[in-house]
Amino acid sequence: MSETKNNIYKPIKAKVDKVIQESPAIKSFVLIPEHEFSFKTGEFIELTLNGYGEAPFTPSSSPLEKKKIEVTVMKAGYVTDKIHALRPGNIVGIRGPFGRGYPLEKFYGKEVVILGGGCGFAPIRSLLYNLMAEKDNFKKVTLCYGAKTPEDCIYKPFVDELRKVDKFEIYRSVDKADETWEEKEGVVTVLLDDIKVDIPNSVAVVCGPPVMMKFGTFKLLEMGYPEEDIYLSMEKNMSCGLGKCGHCMLGKYFVCKDGPVFTYAEIKNEPGIWL
Amino acid sequence: MNPSFQIHKNDWFAFLHKSSEEYNVYLPVRFNNHIEYEILQDEPENIALNIARPVTPLKTFLLPVKENVVINTSIHNKNIIIGVPSCDLHALDLLDKIYLDQKFIDDSYRINRENTILIGTDCLEIHENCHCISYNINPFPEINHDLSLVAVNGEIIISVNSGKGKKLFDELKSSFPVKEAEKMQIDKIQEKRKEIIIQLKKNNKSLPDYQKTGDLIQKSEDEIWERYARTCVSCGACTTICPTCTCFLLIDRPDFEKVRQVDACQFPGFEKIAAGEDPLKRKYVRFRNRYLCKYVWRPGQFSSIACTGCGRCIDSCIGNISKNEIFIEMAGDDG
Ligand SMILES: Cc1cc2nc3c(=O)[nH]c(=O)nc-3n(C[C@H](O)[C@H](O)[C@H](O)COP(=O)(O)OP(=O)(O)OC[C@H]3O[C@@H](n4cnc5c(N)ncnc54)[C@H](O)[C@@H]3O)c2cc1C
Ligand code: SF4
Ligand code: FES
Numbered sequence: 001m002s003e004t005k006n007n008i009y010k011p012i013k014a015k016v017d018k019v020i021q022e023s024p025a026i027k028s029f030v031l032i033p034e035h036e037f038s039f040k041t042g043e044f045i046e047l048t049l050n051g052y053g054e055a056p057f058t059p060s061s062s063p064l065e066k067k068k069i070e071v072t073v074m075k076a077g078y079v080t081d082k083i084h085a086l087r088p089g090n091i092v093g094i095r096g097p098f099g100r101g102y103p104l105e106k107f108y109g110k111e112v113v114i115l116g117g118g119c120g121f122a123p124i125r126s127l128l129y130n131l132m133a134e135k136d137n138f139k140k141v142t143l144c145y146g147a148k149t150p151e152d153c154i155y156k157p158f159v160d161e162l163r164k165v166d167k168f169e170i171y172r173s174v175d176k177a178d179e180t181w182e183e184k185e186g187v188v189t190v191l192l193d194d195i196k197v198d199i200p201n202s203v204a205v206v207c208g209p210p211v212m213m214k215f216g217t218f219k220l221l222e223m224g225y226p227e228e229d230i231y232l233s234m235e236k237n238m239s240c241g242l243g244k245c246g247h248c249m250l251g252k253y254f255v256c257k258d259g260p261v262f263t264y265a266e267i268k269n270e271p272g273i274w275l
Numbered sequence: 276m277n278p279s280f281q282i283h284k285n286d287w288f289a290f291l292h293k294s295s296e297e298y299n300v301y302l303p304v305r306f307n308n309h310i311e312y313e314i315l316q317d318e319p320e321n322i323a324l325n326i327a328r329p330v331t332p333l334k335t336f337l338l339p340v341k342e343n344v345v346i347n348t349s350i351h352n353k354n355i356i357i358g359v360p361s362c363d364l365h366a367l368d369l370l371d372k373i374y375l376d377q378k379f380i381d382d383s384y385r386i387n388r389e390n391t392i393l394i395g396t397d398c399l400e401i402h403e404n405c406h407c408i409s410y411n412i413n414p415f416p417e418i419n420h421d422l423s424l425v426a427v428n429g430e431i432i433i434s435v436n437s438g439k440g441k442k443l444f445d446e447l448k449s450s451f452p453v454k455e456a457e458k459m460q461i462d463k464i465q466e467k468r469k470e471i472i473i474q475l476k477k478n479n480k481s482l483p484d485y486q487k488t489g490d491l492i493q494k495s496e497d498e499i500w501e502r503y504a505r506t507c508v509s510c511g512a513c514t515t516i517c518p519t520c521t522c523f524l525l526i527d528r529p530d531f532e533k534v535r536q537v538d539a540c541q542f543p544g545f546e547k548i549a550a551g552e553d554p555l556k557r558k559y560v561r562f563r564n565r566y567l568c569k570y571v572w573r574p575g576q577f578s579s580i581a582c583t584g585c586g587r588c589i590d591s592c593i594g595n596i597s598k599n600e601i602f603i604e605m606a607g608d609d610g
Contacts, residue, residue, distance in 0.1 A: 008379045009344040009525065009533045051529040076549035093531045210552060237546045239525050242379040245538070246522030247545065249568065252575035271567075272554035 008242055011048045011093025012037070016086050017068065022154035023147075026119055027084055028060065028072040033094060036066045041130045042101025042123055042233065042261045046241045047071060048093030049086075053079040056098075056238045058260070060122040062129035069094070072122040072154065098241040099260050102127055102205065102231060104134070110201050111140040115216045117188050117208025118147055121154055123233055124207050128162065135167055139202075142195050146173045146188025146212070150181045171195060188212060189219045199224050207233040214274040217264055227265035234260050234273070277423075277434040279456035280444075286451040287431040291315055293450070294355060294443075298392070301336075303329050303358035312356065324358055324426040327398035327405050327414070328585060332518035333363035334370060337387045338537075344383055344525075345532040351383075354391040355443070357424070362407045362583035364395050364419040366518035369579040371419075373521065383535075392439055395420035399467050401475060404586025406599065408475040410485045412583055415468055425464050432456050432464065482599055483606040485580055489570040491605040497559065503601050504562035506594030507541075513588035514539035514565065519573070519581045540564050566598065 014037075018030040039045070044058040061070035073083050086092065112131060116124045124143070131141050143162070147153045153172065163170050171191040173184035184191060188208070204225050206216045213232055220230050236248040236255040243257035251270030253259060267273050282290075291300050292315070300315040305323040309330050313319070336354060374384035395416025398405070407414055416423040421440030425432045433453075435444050447453060483491060514520040515537065522545075524538040538545065541561055547553040555561045573581035589597045 006380075007345060007382060009535070011531050013531070048527060048531060048533075050531055051527055053527050054525060054533075074549075080549070209550075235548055237548050239523070239538075243376065244373050244379070244381065244521075245524065246540065246568075247524070247538075249540075249546075249572065251567075252572040254576070275548070275552045275554050
């Protein structure tokens with residue numbers, strides 16, 4: 001029995017439509033699911049490589065697009081290596097969407113400051129698509145993005161487009177600049193010194209590697225952001241995505257079910273939030 | 276006690292033999308020093324009703340160690356499980372909340388649960404590590420069972436506790452002589468229950484209660500965990516044998532199939548993320564994680580307790596670690 005449509009463990013199939021090399025270690029994959037697939041920005045999917053393994057990714061595409069879904073994957077180990085070897089036409093599996101994404105309604109009428117690092121740009125791009133589509137609901141959007149070197153900066157065409165949109169301000173930095181780099185040098189948090197923001201009427205969103213999340217959050221607190229206005233997208237080991245397997249515990253929370261997006265106020269007392 | 280009925284032991288076993296044509300009937304049987312569920316065949320020997328407690332926790336019947344959860348090749352037998360102790364019945368609260376969560380129902384668990392008739396039993400003899408009473412669980416079936424039974428003086432005293440239980444009981448009634456339980460037998464059981472509760476309380480008088488244990492764990496220093504974890508070898512015996520530990524890993528198979536396999540936070544790498552970072556890298560942190568999970572996090576998430584006081588983890592630890600010793604030490608004089 002029980003090869004049901006609703007089997008929570010069974011992925012739906014999706015075809016790889018396009019592969020985009022974003023940086024030496026990061027590729028994006030445009031997937032066409034076998035049937036329409038919708039998600040809210042910040043929710044994640046489990047991507048199955050047939051017979052090899054499964055890993056969680058937050059779609060980087062617009063949540064308004066139902067026929068295609070894009071994930072941006074950094075080569076980090078066993079499964080992600082195999083994902084990087086995918087070619088157009090290959091079939092993968094997806095389960096989801098899972099979790100609690102960004103609560104956009106809570107951002108309405110405010111300025112949104114986004115701090116992103118490395119591959120943490122993936123969920124943020126999906127958020128930015130959403131913010132663009134609902135531009136009238138927000139005062140201003142400020143993106144601060146950092147990467148290791150200029151060649152590690154991802155989504156170059158998207159960033160160029162974004163710069164042309166009114167109400168959107170883009171700041172970028174790299175840890176180590178070269179002669180081609182005309183923007184800031186330094187860790188991403190230095191960008192926060194340059195931005196103009198009305199903190200009491202703003203929320204901050206942070207996504208990136210654990211160290212960056214930690215120092216980003218501390219910097220925002222120092223600037224005067226209340227703990228409940230700092231939104232963090234937490235990375236944990238995951239298996240089921242369903243609040244059952246126990247791999248993603250962050251204190252009393254299941255990151256897969258209660259997160260991955262949390263306010264700092266919600267999780268600040270849980271152990272190991274920065275690992 | 277629900278209205279109780281009485282049937283002679285021989286009739287009861289004759290009924291079980293008849294039922295084993297349709298069901299796998301499991302009975303608690305004594306082997307040397309421990310009790311284990313055995314499938315009913317021929318003439319059962321050393322049946323150990325009313326004695327705490329089968330080594331195998333009830334969860335094993337509902338969540339096999341390894342199971343293909345996509346094509347679900349498992350044979351979902353219809354089971355009658357006799358002699359389930361109260362602690363294991365209480366553990367089902369948490370399991371049901373996790374696996375029957377309306378939003379994400381685990382089909383395999385659901386089918387196993389539906390196909391299983393649970394017959395709870397009194398613990399009229401307790402095990403040295405039993406401490407259910409410290410966590411407000413009585414040593415007789417209270418919840419989550421279909422029928423309950425106690426064997427006294429060659430008679431089986433049965434009460435009905437669910438629709439599923441009633442159905443089986445009606446079958447019993449239609450083919451064997453069943454009468455209302457004699458007052459004498461009920462009194463005997465009630466009296467025994469009181470004695471056992473007193474004994475459990477006495478055995479565990481220094482052990483802090485559930486809430487207090489959670490508070491103590493949260494306030495504790497690393498030192499105590501480092502000290503107790505010294506002999507821990509991260510084997511996961513405690514999680515394997517625990518009636519409420521059910522963490523797992525999904526393993527991929529060809530054709531997009533997935534196998535749900537038992538896993539545990541005691542195993543190194545359980546929470547490792549890409550680039551190798553691991554919040555549970557240190558052994559004492561893993562060791563403590565299990566207690567934080569049981570006494571603080573699971574109750575916080577599900578409003579269910581996650582330690583039912585069965586004491587199995589104490590029996591099974593090859594490092595000779597007793598969780599109760601830790602909590603008694605933490606509680607100090609006001610425990
Ligand atoms: C909600 C969420 C969203 C994410 N979004 C993105 C994204 O958009 N882009 C991106 O590049 N990365 C993202 N990640 C991280 C990504 O899931 C990991 O890089 C990936 O799982 C690493 O798998 P691996 O097998 O290549 O690594 P390895 O280090 O080889 O992993 C070995 C095994 O360890 C386990 N494991 C290790 N790390 C993780 C992990 N983070 N999560 C689950 N299991 C793990 C798995 O069981 C895996 O099989 C996200 C993570 C989470 C939790
Ligand atoms: S802990 Fe209590 S309920 Fe469980 S077996 Fe022991 S006496 Fe029975
Ligand atoms: S990933 Fe399984 S419980 Fe969160």
